[in-house]
Amino acid sequence: MSTSGKIRVLELFSGIGGMHLALNELGIEYEVVAAVEINDMANRIYRHNFPSSNLLQKNIEGITAKQIAKFDPNMILMSPPCQPFTRSGLKQDVGDKRCLPLLHLMKIVPDLPRIEFILLENVVGFEKSDARNQLTDVLKKIGFCIQEFHLCPSQFNIPNKRPRYYMLAKRNSDFRFLSAQSLQTQFPEDLIKEGGFLAEVHQKVVEKCDDPSSCFKIGKILEEDSTENSSLAEKDLKFFMEFDLVGRESRLSGCFTKSYKRYFLGTGSIFLENFDRLKEVDTSTANYQAKLSETLKPRFFTSREILRLMCFPEWYTFPTDVSSKQAAAVLGNSINVHVVALLIGLLVM
Known part of the structure; x- marks a missing residue:
């Protein structure tokens, strides 16, 4: 698999590095120009596994568009706090202070014309939030095409329930294989089956299965x-x-x-x-x-x-x-690496 050039990635709410690992699994040329996370434990684990990465321990609310522009990223990967959109977090949505970093990003992303690709992961239910509505409005106004998903690892032969919401956003370009108007609940299977351009990425999961139509044991x-x-x-x-x-x-x-x-x-x-x-x-x-x-x-x-x-x-x-x-x-707050790798592949194809 190849892209038009090396992807320069800004990893926000970087946690323990799941997005970084997804890039690595996908096998594209990339550089994580900066990773940003405020949680000390997550950062200790991230540094342990990616000692040479440019990891910044800071509140995203304090980052300016000018500071981001210095890193010259063309992709943003992020998994913002999910508590504002969960029952246990009282579903306060944009009224929850934990949503402030995402709201701040909405304000500055119009001043980042070099960003071509965005992937956001969150809990199922985010798609009904004011935060989602505000974010999609901002992105569409500056020329992004948006595709949303509900996906679970069990749909990819992985024996684990972890349903999640994903937003893919691509500037000035449509998604070639999907309708950009609706929430998708299936990944396009032809892309991960034999002959599909993501089949090689998915093959290492399929190899564990005694039945390719089911999850491995x-x-x-x-x-x-x-x-x-x-x-x-x-x-x-x-x-x-x-x-x-x-x-x-x-x-x-x-x-x-x-x-x-x-x-x-x-x-x-x-x-x-x-x-x-x-x-x-x-x-x-x-x-x-x-x-x-x-x-x-x-x-x-x-x-x-x-x-x-x-x-x-x-x-x-x-x-x-x-x-x-x-x-x-920290794993409970992380992502399924394989699912995100396939989605990044769909984003940059």
Whole structure:
């Protein structure tokens, strides 16, 4: 795959570097001219994996168009805070102070004529927000064509639920394969099937599948020799049957959130080493937790396993002093690398 030249990328709300990894997976010529993130933990992890990158720890509200122009980017990749658009964040939308950096960007992007491409990731529901409406109005006025998506990794043979909203914006150019007027809920399959221009990118996921029409099995991402403590205490099994339970043969896992390993319900899946023995456990008996723990061997997914489900490369690591709970928290705020890589490919084609 090739583009007309090296893409110069400004990575905003850069987190732990998921967008950077997506560029790398896509295989285009690129340079991350600057990455901007205010969170200290995320920045420590980003620096650990991208030590030579120009990482700026600062509030995006303080960045001017003139400062951005000095980096001379032609692409912006960003994943702004999602809390203003979630139920737990009270859906305050543009009234939430965490939305201020995005509102600031809307003000300065008209003064950045060199920007050709923009990709934004957020939670499903962002498409109904005032923030989205204001952003699309600004971009359309300065000549951007916009294509929006709802996509989930499970649509790409990846056994993980993580539905997300994506906005692609391209200046003075239509999207060749899609209608630019509607929200798409499917990625164009002809582009990732054999012969499609993104097929090679998607092939490494397909290779894990025993059935190309389905997700690969959870067993493909398991870490057999991990030293990470991922066990569940017996007291944590009180609400066991309400957990999202998966085994080696499962082809889907729950969405891992920043609360995984702190809370149990709705934060991500629990792995059962002996999933096939689930019917042997009678949760109506007294002290069933001990029997359950012994028979099924339930545990959390390890940090490496979650990284694999989110399509991070094997060379990507956390600093040794980052705990598994801290790792889960930052991963819960990150992206699926493979899905974003394919979308960047669609954006620059």
